[in-house]
Amino acid sequence: MRDAAVDQVTLFGFKESIYTQVVMMALAAKGVAFDLKRDNPFEGEASGPHPFARVPVLQHGDFAIYETAAITRYVDRAFEGLSLLPGGAAALARMDQVIAIADNYAYWPMVRQAYAHGVVRKQAGINWDKDLVNEGLRAAEPVLKVLDEMAHEGEVLNGLRISLADCQLAPMVAAFAALPKGRKMLKRHWALSCWLDWISHSRAFRQAIGEA
Ligand SMILES: N[C@@H](CCC(=O)N[C@@H](CS)C(=O)NCC(=O)O)C(=O)O
Secondary structure (H helix, E strand, O other), X not given: OOOOOOOOEEXXXXXXXXXXXXXXXXXXXXXXXXEEEEOOOOOOOXXXXXXXXXXXXXXXXXXXXXXXXXXHHHHHHHOOOOOOOOOOHHHHHHHHHHHHHHHHHHHHHHHHHHHHHHHHHHHHOOOXXXXXXXXXXXXXXXXXXXXXXXXXXXXXXXXXXXXHHHHHHHHHHHHHHOOHHHHHHHHOOHHHHHHHHHHHOXXXXXXXXXXX
């Protein structure tokens, strides 16, 4: 096992990046110290080690890994401390399912459409597209519904113990909730709202992302 005390941990990414925040949350939950090396693929030429010009990439000693879900699994296995895996086959399967839903159905509408256009670009005065915001809000509805059911079921997203599912999802849902219409939609999903409230007060979230 690599030892954080011996091998340097460097995260290539930027703190506003949602996927970088996912890894920062996992690192914070495990209590792993790291250096954040700023790499923002949206700022012109790609400068970092990612072969597809994305972030994040984690470097631990001479080992480098990209793809967020693989990184967080590595962080959980490679470092001592609290396990970020829930107990039991059903809960582990639900965790994997939440991570896949976050990547495949939540990230694009909730982050890249609703949040990026309705909050980031709008506040920065960069041309934002209202149609994309509305498209994102519409596409987010069925995603919120299934996640709410899972939070209600309680195998993961249960407000009891942090898992890799919490780390993957929290930055995405928190970003979506930064949009007033997103927050309003979220409030109609009671279990998921309670979960966001819990996770956004967790030490890992506050350390990685700050106040939601
Ligand atoms: N599948 C990748 C996705 C990472 C990703 O899309 N990161 C965003 C920042 S949050 C990015 O680098 N975007 C650059 C781009 O889309 O050109 C992962 O899981 O790490």
